Amino acid sequence: MDCCAHEGPGGGDARFDIKKVADGVYAAVASPAYKVNCNTAIIENADGVMVVDTHSKPSAAKVIIERLREMTKKPVRYVVNTHFHWDHWHGNEAYPAAYPDAEIVTNQITREAMVKKGLKRIQDHVRQVPAEIAKLKADIQAASPAQRGKLEADLKLAESYLAEVRALKPALPTIAFEQTMKLYRRDREIHLLHLGRAHTEGDVFVYLPKEKVVITGDAMIGWTPYMGDGYPEDWAGTLDRLAQLDFTHIIMGHGDVTGREWLTAFRAYVYDMVEAVRQEVATGATLDEVKQRAIAKLAPRHEKTFSAYNDYRPWRTGAAANIERTFAMVS
Ligand SMILES: [Zn+2]
Numbered sequence: 001m002d003c004c005a006h007e008g009p010g011g012g013d014a015r016f017d018i019k020k021v022a023d024g025v026y027a028a029v030a031s032p033a034y035k036v037n038c039n040t041a042i043i044e045n046a047d048g049v050m051v052v053d054t055h056s057k058p059s060a061a062k063v064i065i066e067r068l069r070e071m072t073k074k075p076v077r078y079v080v081n082t083h084f085h086w087d088h089w090h091g092n093e094a095y096p097a098a099y100p101d102a103e104i105v106t107n108q109i110t111r112e113a114m115v116k117k118g119l120k121r122i123q124d125h126v127r128q129v130p131a132e133i134a135k136l137k138a139d140i141q142a143a144s145p146a147q148r149g150k151l152e153a154d155l156k157l158a159e160s161y162l163a164e165v166r167a168l169k170p171a172l173p174t175i176a177f178e179q180t181m182k183l184y185r186r187d188r189e190i191h192l193l194h195l196g197r198a199h200t201e202g203d204v205f206v207y208l209p210k211e212k213v214v215i216t217g218d219a220m221i222g223w224t225p226y227m228g229d230g231y232p233e234d235w236a237g238t239l240d241r242l243a244q245l246d247f248t249h250i251i252m253g254h255g256d257v258t259g260r261e262w263l264t265a266f267r268a269y270v271y272d273m274v275e276a277v278r279q280e281v282a283t284g285a286t287l288d289e290v291k292q293r294a295i296a297k298l299a300p301r302h303e304k305t306f307s308a309y310n311d312y313r314p315w316r317t318g319a320a321a322n323i324e325r326t327f328a329m330v331s
């Protein structure tokens with residue numbers, strides 16, 4: 001199986017390109033959607049399937065389940081969540097519904113974050129999406145005929161997302177490990193690792209030593225990282241521990257499958273950004289000054305590298321948010 005975008009049930013916005021990464025190992029790379037979906041990694045073992053991460057809503061996870069049923073008769077036995085963000089675990093409930101014996105696995109830190117922060121954020125979405133819908137309706141009234149089609153499509157997607165998030169039955173992990181969990185299948189080893197804080201306090205990495213593949217969640221993505229719940233000062237060190245592993249292919253939380261060269265570029269940005277903020281803070285600069293000077297300093301080396309997806313998530317916006325988070329943490 002090489003590719004082909006598949007549309008979600010009911011014509012939703014969840015589309016994935018499924019790419020073979022190694023024997024029995026696939027990346028379902030998510031297309032940009034109205035409510036962002038993460039990538040899913042699919043690992044087909046002799047006795048069943050493991051999937052990593054479940055998107056922003058059950059209907060998106062169901063698109064993957066439909067594809068899995070075309071690929072194999074084997075059941076999903078393990079669903080791994082790399083971290084507690086909504087776009088990586090809101091689809092969890094679709095798996096035990098389709099495969100009653102499926103276990104949902106993450107580390108203890110991430111399970112706690114889901115209980116303490118993740119569940120609350122679901123209620124935040126239930127409260128916030130109606131305002132988003134009202135704004136879209138107002139925008140449609142004011143829109144030119146050329147803009148109207150896109151806004152009307154967004155409105156439909158916002159309304160169906162609201163219906164899904166209201167009906168969500170959050171499926172929390174059924175297995176939580178401390179530092180490391182290793183699965184020894186007949187045909188492969190799967191290591192679930194915590195390498196330190198980065199995108200969240202509990203990031204889980206999935207490592208296949210024989211196939212030389214690593215799955216990173218959002219500790220690595222194809223554009224400028226989101227650091228709103230992150231630990232910028234710890235991030236590069238965590239990636240250095242990742243770099244010590246022997247692998248050739250990286251399945252990231254968002255963006256295309258990549259190789260070690262992207263790890264080098266991504267780590268360099270995170271490290272340089274933190275250093276630039278530290279240096280400016282040491283001079284007593286204000287947040288606005290730090291933002292301006294750090295972006296000027298970082299742009300020559302990093303702006304082009306992080307602009308592969310063009311206007312989708314522009315580097316300068318992301319970098320400004322990263323600098324703000326780092327400023328708050330170092331000063
Ligand atoms: Zn995330």
